Amino acid sequence: MTSQIEATSAPHPIGDSVRRVDAREKVVGSAMFADDLQFGAGLLYARIKRSHLPHALIKRIDTSKARALPGVKAVVTGEDYAGHIGLYLQDRFIFCRDRVRYVGDPVAGVAAVSEEIAEQAVELIEVEYEPLPGVFDPEYGASPEAPLLHPDLGQYEVANFIFPEPGTNISNHFRIRKGDVDAAWAQCAAIVERKYRIPHVQHVPIEPHVATARVDENGKVRLWGSSQSPFAQRNLIAKSLGLSQSDVQVIAPYVGGGFGCKAGVSMEALAVAIAMKVKGRPVKLRLTREEEFYTAFVRQGLVAYFKMGCDAQGRLLAMENRFYWDGGAYTEYGVNITRAAGYSSSGPYNVPNVKTDSYCVYTNHPVGGPMRGFGMPEMHAGLEQCIDELALAVHMDPVQFRKINCIKTGDTLVTGMTMHATGLSECLTRAAEAIGWGRKEPPSAPNKRRGKGIALMWKAPAMPPNAGSSAKVALNEDGTVTVSVGGQEIGQGSFTIAAQMAAAALGVPIDWVRVATPLDTNYSPYEWQTVASRLTWSMGNAITAAARDARRQILEMVAKAWNENIEDLDIIDGKVISYKSEEAISLKNIVIYGIPLPNDQGWVGGPVLGRGSFMPTYVTGLDAETGQGPRAVVHYTTGAQAVEVEVDMDTGRVRVLRGVAAFDVGKAINPEMVRAQMEGGFVQGLSTALFESLQLKEGVLQNPSFVDYRIATSTDVPPDIETIIVEVAQDDGPWGARGIGEHAMVPTIPAIANAIYDAIGIRVGAPPYTSEKVYLAMLEAGLVEE
Amino acid sequence: MANHRITLKINGEYEQVDVPSQMTLLQMLRDKLAFTGTKNGCNAGECGACTVLLNGEPVNSCMILAVECQGAEIVTVEGLAQDGVLDPVQQAIIDHGGVQCGFCTPGVLISARALINRNPHPTPDEISEALVGNLCRCTGYLRIVDAIQDAAARQESLAARL
Numbered sequence: 010m011t012s013q014i015e016a017t018s019a020p021h022p023i024g025d026s027v028r029r030v031d032a033r034e035k036v037v038g039s040a041m042f043a044d045d046l047q048f049g050a051g052l053l054y055a056r057i058k059r060s061h062l063p064h065a066l067i068k069r070i071d072t073s074k075a076r077a078l079p080g081v082k083a084v085v086t087g088e089d090y091a092g093h094i095g096l097y098l099q100d101r102f103i104f105c106r107d108r109v110r111y112v113g114d115p116v117a118g119v120a121a122v123s124e125e126i127a128e129q130a131v132e133l134i135e136v137e138y139e140p141l142p143g144v145f146d147p148e149y150g151a152s153p154e155a156p157l158l159h160p161d162l163g164q165y166e167v168a169n170f171i172f173p174e175p176g177t178n179i180s181n182h183f184r185i186r187k188g189d190v191d192a193a194w195a196q197c198a199a200i201v202e203r204k205y206r207i208p209h210v211q212h213v214p215i216e217p218h219v220a221t222a223r224v225d226e227n228g229k230v231r232l233w234g235s236s237q238s239p240f241a242q243r244n245l246i247a248k249s250l251g252l253s254q255s256d257v258q259v260i261a262p263y264v265g266g267g268f269g270c271k272a273g274v275s276m277e278a279l280a281v282a283i284a285m286k287v288k289g290r291p292v293k294l295r296l297t298r299e300e301e302f303y304t305a306f307v308r309q310g311l312v313a314y315f316k317m318g319c320d321a322q323g324r325l326l327a328m329e330n331r332f333y334w335d336g337g338a339y340t341e342y343g344v345n346i347t348r349a350a351g352y353s354s355s356g357p358y359n360v361p362n363v364k365t366d367s368y369c370v371y372t373n374h375p376v377g378g379p380m381r382g383f384g385m386p387e388m389h390a391g392l393e394q395c396i397d398e399l400a401l402a403v404h405m406d407p408v409q410f411r412k413i414n415c416i417k418t419g420d421t422l423v424t425g426m427t428m429h430a431t432g433l434s435e436c437l438t439r440a441a442e443a444i445g446w447g448r449k450e451p452p453s454a455p456n457k458r459r460g461k462g463i464a465l466m467w468k469a470p471a472m473p474p475n476a477g478s479s480a481k482v483a484l485n486e487d488g489t490v491t492v493s494v495g496g497q498e499i500g501q502g503s504f505t506i507a508a509q510m511a512a513a514a515l516g517v518p519i520d521w522v523r524v525a526t527p528l529d530t531n532y533s534p535y536e537w538q539t540v541a542s543r544l545t546w547s548m549g550n551a552i553t554a555a556a557r558d559a560r561r562q563i564l565e566m567v568a569k570a571w572n573e574n575i576e577d578l579d580i581i582d583g584k585v586i587s588y589k590s591e592e593a594i595s596l597k598n599i600v601i602y603g604i605p606l607p608n609d610q611g612w613v614g615g616p617v618l619g620r621g622s623f624m625p626t627y628v629t630g631l632d633a634e635t636g637q638g639p640r641a642v643v644h645y646t647t648g649a650q651a652v653e654v655e656v657d658m659d660t661g662r663v664r665v666l667r668g669v670a671a672f673d674v675g676k677a678i679n680p681e682m683v684r685a686q687m688e689g690g691f692v693q694g695l696s697t698a699l700f701e702s703l704q705l706k707e708g709v710l711q712n713p714s715f716v717d718y719r720i721a722t723s724t725d726v727p728p729d730i731e732t733i734i735v736e737v738a739q740d741d742g743p744w745g746a747r748g749i750g751e752h753a754m755v756p757t758i759p760a761i762a763n764a765i766y767d768a769i770g771i772r773v774g775a776p777p778y779t780s781e782k783v784y785l786a787m788l789e790a791g792l793v794e795e
Numbered sequence: 796m797a798n799h800r801i802t803l804k805i806n807g808e809y810e811q812v813d814v815p816s817q818m819t820l821l822q823m824l825r826d827k828l829a830f831t832g833t834k835n836g837c838n839a840g841e842c843g844a845c846t847v848l849l850n851g852e853p854v855n856s857c858m859i860l861a862v863e864c865q866g867a868e869i870v871t872v873e874g875l876a877q878d879g880v881l882d883p884v885q886q887a888i889i890d891h892g893g894v895q896c897g898f899c900t901p902g903v904l905i906s907a908r909a910l911i912n913r914n915p916h917p918t919p920d921e922i923s924e925a926l927v928g929n930l931c932r933c934t935g936y937l938r939i940v941d942a943i944q945d946a947a948a949r950q951e952s953l954a955a956r957l
Contacts, residue, residue: 026892028889029889033889036875036885036888036894036900037885038830038831038832038871038901039832041831042834044834214896214898214932215844215930216834216836216896263897264896266932266933298837298842499896500896500897685895685934688935688937688938689934691935692935692937693932693935720930723926723927724923726936728937
């Protein structure tokens with residue numbers, strides 16, 4: 010009974026669109042974010058001295074004037090900390106020691122009694138540099154001519170699935186060698202070869218990064234921050250500073266948008282390093298919006314070469330892809346994005362012959378980090394346009410072409426893994442249907458042209474093979490339930506599905522469940538990180554296990570008290586009932602105080618505390634030369650998007666009139682929240698397709714503000730985004746669920762690009778497809794006249 | 796840095812505050828009075844997370860000096876609910892799923908309240924226009940626009956019953 014929650018006859022909230030558990034506190038303004046925490050009069054404010062050069066040796070740092078400024082309590086430089094830090098490849102110092110590698114690289118930090126004094130102190134720090142030649146293009150960076158940015162690459166500590174090439178700027182080289190690509194070209198009826206350049210973009214959460222650190226007299230560290238990864242931060246900071254993980258406590262309240270940039274360690278280590286010099290006093294570091302743009306992790310730029318061919322019937326025969334990822338100055342996540350793009354490099358297609366080289370390349374650009382999609386939006390941007398072009402080359406409808414080739418259950422994937430059950434074909438068919446594929450709508454004005462486009466996607470959680478989750482389910486006196494997790498609420502709704510799953514697995518009403526906040530590494534159970542769209546699946550498995558554990562404890566107690574068999578008992582709607590004796594007892598009281606035995610014969614039971622954990626154990630390594638292995642990833646979420654656009658021939662402005670999103674989520678635990686992810690992801694994808702690009706000139710960011718870096722506003726979104734939920738169950742997901750958060754923006758750029766082509770017959774080139782760029786492309790093609 | 800003593804009304808209550816000349820209304824609300832519901836997203840008047848009502852008009856509180864608010868009436872997100880009953884815009888944004896991370900939400904709600912105050916029957920286009928200064932990175936705006944339209948309708952039926 011306890012092992013099969015699906016067998017429970019009780020009504021449960023799985024599949025119900027229950028209201029978000031965090032909504033009320035967020036609408037009344039009482040929800041606490043990291044910048045809202047109060048630290049009293051002892052609080053110090055930190056500011057950072059940053060490099061203004063993209064690549065230089067540090068010859069001298071003079072902090073004497075800054076130290077002499079009244080109100081300054083500490084000045085820290087790279088001299089103070091020699092330990093490396095990094096997630097997969099430990100390639101940076103907390104503060105630069107010998108050289109700077111991007112504009113914004115932290116050189117020194119100041120703590121002072123006010124932000125103004127800290128800022129003045131930073132101005133007083135003198136740094137003498139010897140400028141070095143820079144690398145501003147990843148393809149050039151990978152070439153032997155490029156200056157070497159990390160001469161010590163061979164000495165860095167590195168995870169065993171990352172393959173740096175010491176003596177070059179290549180921090181990871183991932184290869185796929187499947188079948189025989191060279192032999193396959195001869196059999197192709199059509200071959201398309203294209204190059205795409207995808208620009209850097211920024212995550213732009215509305216909440217900037219903020220971290221407050223306090224180090225006590227014994228050296229124990231406490232860090233309050235806006236964090237997707239409290240446990241990873243604890244681990245990386247402890248390792249870098251030579252501390253025990255148990256002596257670093259990370260407290261993480263609600264995150265005001267993350268999208269990846271608040272994963273791993275970025276500015277948090279700076280706050281801790283400064284706080285170590287002013288023991289006992291909290292030190293707060295808050296990035297300005299400008300710093301947010303040029304010093305927070307960026308979505309890496311990509312230069313991608315695709316070559317793909319098919320036979321006369323439209324069957325894909327071969328792909329040969331080369332990706333140069335602009336990893337930036339250091340590679341917090343970039344090396345693994347490179348790997349993920351490699352093992353998913355066929356896109357969601359069945360291709361018998363694939364050769365891929367995916368390179369992560371050091372450049373003198375901002376540090377590449379994980380952003381919603383983890384390389385997949387960038388890769389699919391080109392790949393899904395090539396698919397359209399190849400379909401055209403064999404005179405086949407792009408939807409039909411995709412139907413033939415898209416990944417289906419049981420297919421052998423590019424790594425040799427066998428595809429699990431997937432509803433990709435259904436996503437494709439339904440998205441095409443919903444957009445009215447094949448029908449051309451008349452434009453809204455004579456100077457406008459309309460077009461439709463479609464794109465598919467796939468994405469696996471990209472993480473170490475053994476990324477784990479755990480959860481606790483504790484019962485309270487009144488029968489309510491407190492669920493403790495280490496996975497973060499970053500807006501995606503993780504706390505709400507945590508409550509739904511605990512309620513369902515335990516057998517209590519959803520409004521009896523509370524989620525313990527804020528996350529605190531001293532009290533919350535371990536969670537690897539809130540990334541990779543893995544929480545619903547991985548943390549969900551841990552929660553259901555913990556709730557079943559609590560359920561078992563309760564049923565055992567009642568069985569003993571009633572002298573019944575556990576198999577005859579159930580928990581429904583917060584009551585234990587017996588199908589045999591037809592007795593019932595509320596969870597209230599008994600889950601803390603136990604149950605008295607008849608005739609004062611003592612008690613059974615006691616406080617109920619369920620625990621659960623989950624870790625995938627079946628992911629295998631991949632061969633370093635071929636990228637082949639039995640199980641590359643845990644699973645793939647797949648989906649499709651279709652759009653209708655209208656292009657203004659007078660201005661080049663592209664408007665997205667309609668969007669359709671169809672994704673196979675396995676099981677929608679909360680369908681409205683799934684739809685909300687699909688809509689929000691679509692709009693973020695639209696924003697990157699039409700507006701967003703970090704304009705880097707010799708490493709200097711030209712547009713570090715919302716005025717110059719435009720993101721989609723309320724007036725840019727189509728009035729109608731249709732969302733379609735497909736549910737082909739994941740075998741090891743809770744109730745069959747798998748993730749959806751990131752996937753929702755993966756196919757948007759190519760869907761829009763394909764629609765623009767359908768409207769005006771032009772491939773505009775690199776996103777974003779701004780009015781200016783589209784107009785100039787039309788001018789060049791002779792579609793319009795000056 | 797001179798301090799100024801100002802008196803103003805915040806969420807219906809009079810407050811007397813000593814503020815330095817350069818302190819913004821946002822800093823005063825958050826750091827002096829702990830109205831931390833109002834958020835700091837850019838400190839440059841570009842994101843709208845710090846929107847409050849100043850004498851009934853929505854403003855970016857990061858762009859207003861506190862000393863300018865002598866005698867003013869301010870409404871922050873904390874002042875929208877009355878006696879524990881949510882404002883229709885608050886209830887509607889919950890019901891429509893227009894909240895995700897919640898960081899833009901306070902500013903969005905204030906802009907919505909200001910819109911409905913001046914235009915009780917806004918069209919979706921008018922709502923989108925009114926929200927153009929409130930950046931949201933999570934929701935894609937659609938549910939927020941739906942919620943505000945619904946809130947206007949709810950408010951009208953509420954008024955009709957009174």
